[in-house]
Amino acid sequence: MSDKLIIFDTTLRDGEQSPGASMTKDEKIRIAKALEKMRVDVIEAGFPIASPGDFDAVQTVANIIKDSSVCGLARALDKDIDRVAEALKGAASARIHTFIATSPIHMENKLRMSPDQVLEQAVRAVKRARQYTDNVEFSPEDAGRSETDFLCRIIEAVIDAGAGTINIPDTVGYTLPAHFGKLIAELRERIPNSDKAIFSVHCHNDLGLAVANSLAAVINGARQVECTINGLGERAGNAALEEVVMAVRTRRDVFSCETDLDTTQIVNCSRLVSNITGFPVQPNKAIVGANAFAHEAGIHQDGVLKHRQTYEIMRAEDVGWRANRMVLGKHSGRNAFRQHLKKLGIEFGSEEQLNAAFARFKELADKKHEIYDEDLQALVTDTKTRENERIKLVALRVCSEMGETPHANVTISIDGVENSVGASGSGPVDATFKAIKALVDSNANLLVYSVNNITDGSDAQGEVGVRLEKEGQIVNGQGADTDIVIASAKAYLNALNRILTPVERKHPQAARQV
Numbered sequence: 001m002s003d004k005l006i007i008f009d010t011t012l013r014d015g016e017q018s019p020g021a022s023m024t025k026d027e028k029i030r031i032a033k034a035l036e037k038m039r040v041d042v043i044e045a046g047f048p049i050a051s052p053g054d055f056d057a058v059q060t061v062a063n064i065i066k067d068s069s070v071c072g073l074a075r076a077l078d079k080d081i082d083r084v085a086e087a088l089k090g091a092a093s094a095r096i097h098t099f100i101a102t103s104p105i106h107m108e109n110k111l112r113m114s115p116d117q118v119l120e121q122a123v124r125a126v127k128r129a130r131q132y133t134d135n136v137e138f139s140p141e142d143a144g145r146s147e148t149d150f151l152c153r154i155i156e157a158v159i160d161a162g163a164g165t166i167n168i169p170d171t172v173g174y175t176l177p178a179h180f181g182k183l184i185a186e187l188r189e190r191i192p193n194s195d196k197a198i199f200s201v202h203c204h205n206d207l208g209l210a211v212a213n214s215l216a217a218v219i220n221g222a223r224q225v226e227c228t229i230n231g232l233g234e235r236a237g238n239a240a241l242e243e244v245v246m247a248v249r250t251r252r253d254v255f256s257c258e259t260d261l262d263t264t265q266i267v268n269c270s271r272l273v274s275n276i277t278g279f280p281v282q283p284n285k286a287i288v289g290a291n292a293f294a295h296e297a298g299i300h301q302d303g304v305l306k307h308r309q310t311y312e313i314m315r316a317e318d319v320g321w322r323a324n325r326m327v328l329g330k331h332s333g334r335n336a337f338r339q340h341l342k343k344l345g346i347e348f349g350s351e352e353q354l355n356a357a358f359a360r361f362k363e364l365a366d367k368k369h370e371i372y373d374e375d376l377q378a379l380v381t382d383t384k385t386r387e388n389e390r391i392k393l394v395a396l397r398v399c400s401e402m403g404e405t406p407h408a409n410v411t412i413s414i415d416g417v418e419n420s421v422g423a424s425g426s427g428p429v430d431a432t433f434k435a436i437k438a439l440v441d442s443n444a445n446l447l448v449y450s451v452n453n454i455t456d457g458s459d460a461q462g463e464v465g466v467r468l469e470k471e472g473q474i475v476n477g478q479g480a481d482t483d484i485v486i487a488s489a490k491a492y493l494n495a496l497n498r499i500l501t502p503v504e505r506k507h508p509q510a511a512r513q514v
């Protein structure tokens with residue numbers, strides 16, 4: 001009998017801490033539903049004390065999700081813990097995750113607390129969380145750089161105080177697989193009450209080792225892995241869920257544990273997260289990259305055709321490539337459209353919203369023969385994103401001719417007031433952006449511009465991502481259209497809209513815990 005490996009997804013919390021990856025409540029709900037469908041065990045939905053918006057999102061996810069536990073993050077402070085408990089009141093299964101830093105560098109410089117004070121605060125926090133639920137997780141932040149003796153001491157104390165899950169974070173992605181694996185083995189061995197808790201790991205990818213470290217920990221007895229879809233997360237990101245899950249599944253000979261995940265949902269989740277956050281998936285990314293199962297070289301193709309296992313260790317369909325694709329076309333009616341969206345976990349708050357999306361679907365179906373799930377996801381994101389925008393694209397006319405300087409005429413409305421301008425540029429996108437800049441004097445710098453095709457074929461929609469920076473604030477904007485210049489204009493305006501409406505929120509790991 002092999003053990004169960006608990007999959008704890010933190011896309012909605014640590015993933016969202018990635019600069020520019022902030023999500024709306026509605027987007028979080030869509031991702032949470034997709035994670036639930038994939039049978040993720042625990043969904044960390046956010047950090048409720050960060051802002052009223054974060055609280056609301058965690059509360060709504062907690063009220064909707066029934067098959068996964070919903071978790072909220074709290075510093076080791078009463079006010080944080082009480083806020084999480086309040087947000088999770090309606091959850092079918094709730095978990096409170098509380099943390100405090102334990103490395104010398106964090107305790108001395110960030111917390112300005114002695115190890116004994118940190119230990120006392122950790123125990124107090126766990127006891128407080130236990131007043132609300134039996135399901136309490138404790139993390140010694142920056143465990144990867146903490147002293148093992150102190151880790152043993154604090155972990156023993158918080159297990160005694162009632163923490164059922166002990167999560168060991170490699171907060172800054174500093175550890176190496178052999179060392180991290182050994183750390184987990186040592187903690188389990190040395191802590192007298194270690195058998196009373198499940199050991200978990202939470203690895204960051206600063207040295208590109210998040211998945212390797214997580215797997216080394218699993219080999220050494222960790223039975224929960226914290227991870228994110230596409231490896232999204234603070235800085236270089238977290239361990240990628242899809243890689244951890246497929247490694248454990250593919251190498252059953254090495255791991256004496258299994259996950260309950262429906263792996264055929266992986267590609268769908270990956271696309272959804274990429275579409276919502278505007279973080280593209282690189283083509284050579286393991287499991288979910290467009291080339292992950294493509295065999296280019298003739299010799300490989302020959303081998304795969306004769307016997308697929310010559311070059312394939314996993315089946316593309318097992319992670320959701322080419323699976324369950326639903327196709328709609330220009331003759332599909334409103335009901336079929338609604339039903340397809342429902343199967344994708346998408347619902348609209350009102351009939352008007354559904355009608356607006358259906359009108360966009362009809363427009364798209366006129367341009368594109370077959371509409372796939374990915375098209376629908378992008379269309380819905382696009383429709384919902386634009387609903388509350390102050391700056392809207394009204395018209396765009398681009399002239400691009402070989403040997404001539406491209407020119408764009410753009411009309412936008414700002415709070416309902418329309419203005420137009422023309423500009424030239426090195427290409428049609430550059431001309432369009434220059435025209436927009438002339439209309440909206442934002443002083444923002446363009447950091448990233450990317451275009452990806454959503455589906456195959458030259459009639460595919462292009463998904464454009466734009467990242468802007470202004471005075472340290474970083475935002476991402478997305479736009480999708482079969483015309484990539486229009487998609488680019490939408491993405492740029494989307495990012496500008498976010499710059500104009502900054503959201504004030506606390507970062508869980510930035511502040512001193514007092």
Ligand code: KIV
Nearest residue numbers: 099139141142169171
């Ligand atoms: O990276 C980290 O240490 C975290 C903790 C809050 C678990 O995200």
Ligand code: ZN
Nearest residue numbers: 014171202234
């Ligand atoms: Zn983290």
